[in-house]
Amino acid sequence: MVPRRRLCQGQGKMTTPSPRRGAQLLFLAIMAVTVAAIALLFYALLWKAGNLTDLPNLRVGFYNFCLWDQGTGSLRCRQFPELEALGVPRVGLALARFGAYGALVFTLFVPLPLFLAWCNSSDGEWRLAVGFLATSSTLLAGGLGLFLTYTWKWVRLSLLEPGFLALGTAQALLVALLMATILFPQRAEDKSKLDSY
Template sequence: MLVLLHRQRWYMGHLLCALTVLEVVGTLGLMIYALLVEAGNLVNLPNKRIGFYNFCLWNETAGNLQCLEVSDMQAMGISWLGIALARVCVYICSVISFFYPLFLANVRCTDKVKGWRVLLIILITKMLLLSGGLGIFLLQTSPWINPSDFTGGFLALVGILALILLQILTVTIIKTILIAYQCFSCS
């Protein structure tokens, strides 16, 4: 009976670990796409390009996109500090995401409950940073963006949020299984 439970725990642990690795790879892939390939642009249309580094609108007289300077954006009611804060939050999340696999590998090797708690804290921090940065950015730029304007960069960031939520769920399950197994082993 004990051997069967140990084997079941081993299979479950490896399955959850594989799921966690796939979630991390998906998050990193979407992060690279959203912030490098799309250059942080949430809207990338022929008549409008709005992102963490660009705010370009169609100029009727010139017949092309005109990228606005900070002073122009402030005149339109967009807080440069808000945009900078949004950018910092989203890009800090990306830095944490690139180092997260190192934390995951360390915790996976030690298999300690405290390590999984640290991973959970890191994931919640990533979730707060990304959703906060995206929310601040959208609040600042919402008068110039229609929901149908969003392109791949925005969808990738929303996908990242979904994957982080899934990672939180997976890490919580792993932590719960470890605690249950430790309690079972003690009795």
């Protein structure tokens, strides 16, 4: 009698990718994009000090508002109440700062619930991460929008520098992350239903 050959455990899986492998790659991509968004927010808000324009004759940011002074021939930084006379309201600027820097804080909380939800297969922790992402995205869009509304007289699109580009890219990544995290659990549930058949 010829002994039967045993089938290797991985032999049948070589041609078709495992649904679990696809889910793992998607999770790793979500984590990588989260880290990229955090890095961009750190760069724009801390490394560049929130300055959206930093030129020799103009520096405008969340905490710096310096315009060229013809009399002295140098940059002159304005503070309140002088900024209010220029049309920049104190409350509006405070809300813009809160939005931008609050987005950074909430985004810092995203990776931990994502990781715990993945490890524990917990829907509640995943929803917490979705909530943090929704809050971050809303705060950043609101803060950046308010700031540009009040400073558009001095800041033009051609004058915006890497700090603004980093914030805009971070906003796009946060929206993409929000969409991915909303859709991801449903796709994972569908795959688990397929596995049970």
